[in-house]
Amino acid sequence: MSSNNRIEGVILDWAGTAVDFGCFAPVNVFVDIFKQAGIEVTMEEARGPMGLLKIDHIRAMLSMPRVSALWQEQHGRPFNEQDVEVLYAKFEPALMTNLSHYTDPIPGVIETVDALRAEGLRIGSTTGYTSKMMEVVVSHARTKGYSPDCVVTPDDTGSYGRPYPYMIYRNMEQLKLSATWKVVKAGDTVSDIREGVHAGVWTVGVVIGSSELGYSQEDFDRLSGAEQAEAVAQTRKVFMENGADFCIDRMNELPSLIEEINGKLSRGLRPGCECTR
Structure with a gap:
């Protein structure tokens, strides 16, 4: 050959x-930050966009029809880019605190x-x-x-x-x-x-x-x-x-x-x- x-x-x-x-390092954090925003997401929804850049992952989750509808219901309006950034601002420090345990x-x-x-x-x-x-x-x-x-x-x-x-x-x-x-x-x-x-x-x-x-x-x-x-x-x-x-x-x-x-x-x-x- x-x-x-x-x-x-x-x-x-x-x-x-x-x-x-x-x-598992990111999954639990995604579930937690959405819960803090009044939205209960499933593990399947949290895993769906896995592998994307994490801010893109949050945007993808918010774009899911069920999650998007829950956001509208909870906040009285569709999600926007500022919401993506606010969620990501919570995600990053939360992930950083436990990342070393998942290596x-x-x-x-x-x-x-x-x-x-x-x-x-x-x-x-x-x-x-x-x-x-x-x-x-x-x-x-x-x-x-x-x-x-x-x-x-x-x-x-x-x-x-x-x-x-x-x-x-x-x-x-x-x-x-x-x-x-x-x-x-x-x-x-x-x-x-x-x-x-x-x-x-x-x-x-x-x-x-x-x-x-x-x-x-x-x-x-x-x-x-x-x-x-x-x-x-x-x-x-x-x-x-x-x-x-x-x-x-x-x-x-x-x-x-x-x-x-x-x-x-x-x-x-x-x-x-x-x-x-």
Whole structure:
């Protein structure tokens, strides 16, 4: 196989993919700030826009028909941009106070990254967190054994976070990756999948530990085998419907998947091609 036709780098999401099993750090804060504004949102509504820049996430929640109607009912008018900013002003400090507690690497991630690096791959990352938030996450994750080669936040791309592809391109620039089709993006939300699709890279949904799956490690382990299988199948379906090239249950499946992708590259296949599914 020609060395020119091989994956050069992997770009991972942070919360729900590399750290914070179930992506719980932001979810509870979203629920709390809406409750303070007199609106009871569900966990599903709080998780729906996960992966977006957090102020965009709040705007997306307020735009949901049910939440929008509740806001109108509670406040006597539709929400406006000032409401988005007021909610975000409450969200950021609340998240910052508990963020450090949600930085444990998800099982298998450290070993997977070591295996990928041993194959000569570079490890990048994108996130819906701001640079200020990532200072906390990166430093704590590093002490626990996880540290990618590159960290790009929406602050580095003019606040154009997901689903725009610019954070991936910035990773490619910093890591000197030569072509989009030699890059794999792995993430745990619909926003991650759309980011990868828009960038033209190989896009992989990671199911167990994902925000989309929505379980803590303990709650997932408590499910019966049949319940786990059903939850995993539903999450995979969502990722594939949004354009993922592949889904894996856990991160430790990534090295063998990359070998499979290298085989496809050697046959001239590219991301997004229906024949890769």
